Amino acid sequence: MVSAKTVAVAATVTAAVAGLGYIAYFDYKRRHDRKFRRKLRRDRKKVEKTAQKISDASSLEDISEHALELLNLVAKEKLPETPEEKEKFFMAQVSQGETLCASGPAGYVEAACRFYQALKVYPNPVELVMIYQKTTPDEVFKLVMAMMAQEVRQKQARYFDVFPSKDKNVEIKDKNKLAADDKPKGADKKDEVVTPNRGLFATKDFAADEIIYEEESVVSTLLPCARNGRFCYHCMKNIPESKSAEPSSEKAEEDNATGSTDSEEKDEQPETKTDDSEEPESFVDAVKTGLTPETLEEEAAKAVSEQKPQTFAEAVEVGLTPELPEKSSGALECDKCHEAFYCSEKCRQDAYDAYHQFMCTSSSDSTAREFADLTKRGHELAPIMIAKFFSMLVDREKKKELARVLGTAASALEEDEYTTWEHLECMRYLELIPSPHDAVMLRKLSELMSRGVPGISDFVTGDRYTTLKGKLDYNTYAVHNSDDSAEVPEETEDTRVSDTMRDSYKSGAVGISLYLISSHITHDCDPNVEITFPDNTDKAAIRTLKPVAKGEELHVSFVDPALERVVRQKKLSSSYRIVCSCDKCKAENAAAAEAEAVAEKEAETQKExxxxxxxxxxxDAEATAEELEAVRGTDEEVAEEQAAAQETGDADAAVETSEDDVTKE
Structure with missing residues (x-):
């Protein structure tokens, strides 16, 4: 690798040596090649024209436009391939750039082109950009940066043409663009939606229960409830119990000679008893011998009052009873912090190289411990994922450089045309509002990573940190372990997390992971694919739940599809800001509306x-009242008649009496 010191010296000490060869070659071509001379005149006119435009430019947009012209011009130049050729090319480009800068403003445009080409072959572009900023004129530096920005835009424009690779059997398409293309000819397309709405589509037919593709995670971490020493902190695999050592051949022969067996030996051996003389003197001895230190409670209490340890190792040193995870006997722990457990030596070494060296809490610097405590109190995994992400970026760049130096083949991910950061730039994300806790976490993250990534505090601003959190909250998946022997503890108040994750809830989740391809799968309450973990690690596989035709979009369910419609939609709205309008929701909405209409009709009928x-x-009451009134009237009439009859009777009787009296006289 060419160091910064080499770059600085290249402009002075090696300028003559590197430049003379190029000048001799240039002069020879200019004298003997007519086509070369014509090409020089054309290029010179283009450069002079662009230089005049740049000198007249009054805005950043103008500079960007002219930078695009220069970028297209230098793109025709073929870059060297071997390390030796790259170094010679780099020296020549830097030398020319320095010479052109010294000639004054007239040479600034061509100088920017030379510095830009040198940047293309330098193994650490960020380092070289920092040198350019300090050593080149401001106009030249701005033009170089504008050319870089234009190249990034061009690269992003063709991103979905080359990613994912064809062997993954999927492609990413913009559904809004597809809808616009489906419009009939002559239709008005002025009001087309320009906001991308991308999805993942199958490039061939698949039957049900087929694997479409497999994918390694970008970054992952265990859930707090699964950090119990039974799952690998790196690959998330269930750590099996170590098998007891089988008797050696000599021991077996001896057993055969004596006619004894292991079972007989076990029967003959008395139970181990611990008397006062054999009782461990301290908690450390008790842990080493595997005994339960029930008799050491007073000593442990005394240790608590004397010193409050911060790590497992410190707890053991002071004789304090720590909350020991019931780790698998086959687990390999970090021999520094004793808090991370791995399923193999490879996972332990890979994790340490990639990120654990920055996050290990055994360091004399308390930053790692403070960072871990803050994430635990905040019930967040996003800061851990972000810290791992930047650590792994550094590790991958180191591996790329080592592969270049050794001339060995890099891994598929390291040979990718796009960096992991560029992949993340193309993902959806949730727009989050920064909180005071985010500011604290960002500051602690910068302190944690500054040891291995100098200048990270300048790069990871508050806006970038919040955007990264938004990408993780929208795109991460819950990782499930289907191993029957893997018991995932239930989540408690202490181990709960506030991060959102796409989860099918088919088994207990052990962690969360981010994937480059699968992040582009959209939600549907009736999905046609699901994410599975066939190796019980964080390596994912996309499996079909039903037949999928070529050109059909892939869907997973971000939430448990068995939930009631209202609960499902509430979770989607609050976690992902999705107003789901899938066929299942439409059918359930229609059914609910129909049921509501029937209920309303029944209620209306019942009311009627x-x-x-x-x-x-x-x-009836009125008729009864009328009848009663009529009866009452009839009774009154009868009574009146009876009264009248009585009066008539009395009168007749009086007349008869009077007549009788007259007769008697």
Whole structure:
């Protein structure tokens, strides 16, 4: 690798040596090649024209436009391939750039082109950009940066043409663009939606229960409830119990000679008893011998009062009873912090190289411990994922450089045309509002990573940190372990997390992971694919739940599809800001609307019936009252008649009496 010191010296000490060879070659071509001379004149005119435009440029947009012209011009130049050729090319480009800068503003445009080409072959572009900023004129530096920005834009424009690779059997398409293309010819397309709405589509037919593709995670971490020493902190695999050592051949022969067996030996051996003389003197001895230190409670209490340890190792040193995870006997722990457990030596070494060296809490610097405590109190995994992400970026760049130096083949991910950061730039994300806790976490993250990534505090601003959190909250998946022997503890108040994750809830989740391809799969409450973990690690596989035709979009469910419609939609709205309009939701909405209409109709019918009954009851009551009134009137008439009859009877009787009296006289 060419160091910064080499770059600085290249402009002075090696300028003559590197430049003379190029000048001799240039002069020879200029004298003997007519086509070369014509090409020089054309290029010179283009450069002079662009230089005049740049000198007249008054805005950043103008500079960007002219930078694009220069970028297209230098793109025709072929870059060297071997390390030796790259170094010679780099020296020549830097030398020319320095010479052109010294000639004054007239040479600034061509100088920017030379510095830009040197940047293309330098193994550490960020380092070289920092040198350019300090050593080149401001106009030249701005033009170089504008050319870089234009190249990034061009690279992003063709991103979805080359990613994912064809062997993954999927492609990413913009559904809004597809809808616009489906419009009939002559239709008005002025009001097309320009906001991308991308999805993942199959490039061939698949039957049900087929694997479409497999994918390694970008970054992952265990859930707090699974950090119990039974799952690998790197690959998330269930750590099996170590097998007891089988007797050696010599021991077996001896057993055969004596006619004894292991079972007989076990029967003959007395149970181990611990008397006062054999009782461990301290908690450390008790842990080493595997004994339960029930008799050491007073000593442990005394240790608590004397010193409060911060790590497992410190707890053991002071004789304190720490909360020991019931780790698998086959687990390999970090021999520094004793808090991270791995399923193999490879996972332990890979994790340390990639990120654990920055996050290990055994360091004399308390930053790692403070960072871990803050994430635990905040119930967040996003800061851990972000810290791992930047650590792994550094590790991958180191591996790329080592592969270049050794001339060995890099891994598929390291040979990718796009950096991991560029991949993340193309993902959806949630727009989050920064909180005071985010500011604290960002500051602690910068302190944690500054040891291995100088200048990270300048790069990871508050806006970038919040955007990264938004990408993780929208795109991460819950990792599930289907191993029957893997018991995932239930989440408690202490181990709960506030991060959102796409989860099918088919088994207990052990962690969360981010994937480059699968992040582009959209939600549907009736999905046609699901994410599985066939190796019980964080390596994912996309499996079909039903037949998928070529050109059909892939969907997973971000939430448990068995939930009630209202609960499902509430979770989608609050976690992902999705207003789901999938066929299942439409059908359930229609069914709910129909049921509601039926219920309303039944209620209306019932109300009408009740009203009719009330009317009939009122009519009956009125008729009864009328009948009673009529009866009452009839009774009164009868009474009157009876009274009249009585009066008539009395009168007749009086007349008869009077007549009798007259007769007697």
């Amino acid at each position: 019936t009740e009203t009719q009954k009330e009317t009939e009851t009122d009519a």
